[in-house]
Amino acid sequence: MSILDWIVLVGTLAAIVGYGIWKARGKQDMARYLRGGNQDRWHTIGLSVMATQASAITFLSTPGQAYQDGMRFIQFYFGLPLAMIVLSIVFLPRYFQLHVYTAYEFLEGRFDRKTRQLTAFLFLLQRGLSAGITIYAPAIILSSVLGWSLRLTCLCIGGMVIVYTVVGGARAVSQTQKQQMVVMLGGMVVAFFVIVAHLPPEISLGKALHIAGTLGKLEAIDLSVNPSVRYTLWSGLLGGFFLAMAYFGTDQSQVQRYLGARSVAESRLGLLFNGLVKIPMQALILFVGVMVFVFYQFNAPPLFFNQSELARARHTPLAGELAALDQAHTVAFEHKRSELWQLERALDRHDVAAIAASEESVRKAEFATTAIREKARQTIARALPDAHTRDTDYIFLSFVMRNLPRGVVGLLLVVIFCAAMSAVAGELSALASTTVVDFYRCSLRPNASDAHYVRAAKFFTAMWGVLAVLFATFASLLDNLIQAVNILGSLFYGTILGIFLVAFSRWTVRGTAVFLAALVAEGVIVGMFLGTRVSFLWYNVIGCVCVVLFSGVLRWVLPRA
Amino acid sequence: MPDETPRPARLSWTALYFIVAAALLVDIAAFATLTWIYR
Numbered sequence: 001m002s003i004l005d006w007i008v009l010v011g012t013l014a015a016i017v018g019y020g021i022w023k024a025r026g027k028q029d030m031a032r033y034l035r036g037g038n039q040d041r042w043h044t045i046g047l048s049v050m051a052t053q054a055s056a057i058t059f060l061s062t063p064g065q066a067y068q069d070g071m072r073f074i075q076f077y078f079g080l081p082l083a084m085i086v087l088s089i090v091f092l093p094r095y096f097q098l099h100v101y102t103a104y105e106f107l108e109g110r111f112d113r114k115t116r117q118l119t120a121f122l123f124l125l126q127r128g129l130s131a132g133i134t135i136y137a138p139a140i141i142l143s144s145v146l147g148w149s150l151r152l153t154c155l156c157i158g159g160m161v162i163v164y165t166v167v168g169g170a171r172a173v174s175q176t177q178k179q180q181m182v183v184m185l186g187g188m189v190v191a192f193f194v195i196v197a198h199l200p201p202e203i204s205l206g207k208a209l210h211i212a213g214t215l216g217k218l219e220a221i222d223l224s225v226n227p228s229v230r231y232t233l234w235s236g237l238l239g240g241f242f243l244a245m246a247y248f249g250t251d252q253s254q255v256q257r258y259l260g261a262r263s264v265a266e267s268r269l270g271l272l273f274n275g276l277v278k279i280p281m282q283a284l285i286l287f288v289g290v291m292v293f294v295f296y297q298f299n300a301p302p303l304f305f306n307q308s309e310l311a312r313a314r315h316t317p318l319a320g321e322l323a324a325l326d327q328a329h330t331v332a333f334e335h336k337r338s339e340l341w342q343l344e345r346a347l348d349r350h351d352v353a354a355i356a357a358s359e360e361s362v363r364k365a366e367f368a369t370t371a372i373r374e375k376a377r378q379t380i381a382r383a384l385p386d387a388h389t390r391d392t393d394y395i396f397l398s399f400v401m402r403n404l405p406r407g408v409v410g411l412l413l414v415v416i417f418c419a420a421m422s423a424v425a426g427e428l429s430a431l432a433s434t435t436v437v438d439f440y441r442c443s444l445r446p447n448a449s450d451a452h453y454v455r456a457a458k459f460f461t462a463m464w465g466v467l468a469v470l471f472a473t474f475a476s477l478l479d480n481l482i483q484a485v486n487i488l489g490s491l492f493y494g495t496i497l498g499i500f501l502v503a504f505s506r507w508t509v510r511g512t513a514v515f516l517a518a519l520v521a522e523g524v525i526v527g528m529f530l531g532t533r534v535s536f537l538w539y540n541v542i543g544c545v546c547v548v549l550f551s552g553v554l555r556w557v558l559p560r561a
Numbered sequence: 562m563p564d565e566t567p568r569p570a571r572l573s574w575t576a577l578y579f580i581v582a583a584a585l586l587v588d589i590a591a592f593a594t595l596t597w598i599y600r
Contacts, residue, residue, distance in 0.1 A: 081585040213599020220592035275581045
């Protein structure tokens with residue numbers, strides 16, 4: 001990294017953190033510390049909601065996913081705009097009417113304390129563990145590509161976030177998130193144009209799209225009705241709708257963002273802004289990945305993008321096998337490149353028959369290079385059983401570090417740091433508010449002063465932050481746990497959403513009936529997870545429908561429960 | 562909490578919801594076209 005990159009990185013991060021603390025200065029009470037004092041306008045709400053969702057992995061993994069799998073991931077977001085509309089109509093007015101600090105507070109008034117604390121506990125469990133992963137996942141990639149220490153990277157990200165989140169509370173979080181989101185969006189637009197400019201001069205944007213399309217990277221819509229296919233139009237619309245309803249409507253890390261709005265109207269406009277901008281933003285990130293893919297059709301890509309693991313594997317007895325694969329990969333790449341130049345010339349001549357013939361040859365050549373890369377991956381896995389062999393997460397950052405000009409490298413590292421910090425800050429602030437409001441004030445110290453609860457919230461923010469950093473630091477020892485945490489979220493969301501939907505309905509269902517219905521629904525979801533191959537997006541629909549159905553049944557069976 | 566922001570009339574909110582839903586349809590149509598052109 002050059003000095004210019006360091007200046008861009010450190011300068012931007014320091015400016016954003018300083019701005020957040022400065023904006024949150026002044027006397028703090030609970031409403032100000034946990035809800036930002038209800039001062040935020042719609043653009044702050046919209047951008048901070050987006051920044052909370054966009055973690056560093058969004059910017060590191062999504063381009064790699066497009067490189068590997070094409071644009072189909074975009075379907076995951078199709079349910080989101082519809083969810084924003086329903087939340088604006090149904091959820092927001094209720095939350096604002098009741099002046100709640102957390103989403104779960106609402107459940108006590110509607111049902112009982114045990115249902116409130118069950119959902120709050122599920123949130124703490126899931127979000128508390130995932131906050132550590134939000135730090136760990138980018139830290140392992142950054143440390144590997146940049147050669148930094150993993151622990152130091154975790155400490156840097158976590159430390160900065162803890163400082164401004166503890167000092168400024170929800171207001172500092174939303175103000176910094178607004179700046180961070182602008183930097184993230186701007187950074188990705190710059191990245192897109194710089195990457196397109198790095199393509200060979202003969203390859204226009206149109207030709208780049210043609211090449212990407214020929215190799216299957218622009219298949220954005222999949223109409224398959226097979227439930228085990230992860231991203232289809234249907235799973236995106238329906239599963240994505242339920243997931244977005246659960247995440248934005250019942251996850252405190254999101255609810256806290258829009259509860260900080262000046263009014264219901266500002267809050268609604270913020271969510272609708274998210275509904276309008278989210279899909280184009282994700283499409284931009286995916287397009288960046290597709291353009292990186294086209295770039296590597298004309299410039300030799302490494303055999304394996306996680307260079308540090310490749311280097312380690314080269315010091316094992318399988319080094320000879322890897323060297324042979326490297327050679328075969330170079331030959332296959334040169335062959336594919338010559339086929340691509342033939343396709344480029346056929347495109348220039350508008351020769352339909354030659355274009356079709358070249359497309360077929362390019363596809364075959366791509367198949368051959370992909371097969372060699374897969375063999376290399378398997379060889380590395382054999383050589384180093386503990387290696388991280390999913391190298392798609394490393395594609396974008398290793399491309400940035402090898403090919404982009406000075407200054408732009410710093411800017412894109414800022415994007416990744418901003419994304420990590422904004423997501424973690426939202427999580428820590430929400431974890432602290434749920435701990436204080438739904439457990440500490442509710443069950444442990446019900447009648448303390450406002451100032452006492454602010455001090456408690458600061459303590460719990462720091463506590464969750466330290467736990468997240470500790471988890472991130474030692475996460476490399478707990479690989480299986482990380483996978484479990486990632487799965488955990490999708491197992492609970494449908495059930496939690498079901499509880500809230502019953503709560504928002506006019507049914508006369510009592511707390512125990514919903515509580516039991518939630519437990520049975522969770523059993524169904526865990527059973528499906530263990531016994532079927534249904535894509536996780538469908539769990540959100542099924543869990544939610546089960547809670548609503550079972551509540552309806554229990555309402556008749558146990559009318560007094 | 563007092564709702565200080567001038568609240569658009571009911572029809573305006575409906576129009577906004579419609580715009581967001583229409584934008585989704587446009588997005589899906591655009592991606593379907595992309596898929597179809599380059600399949």
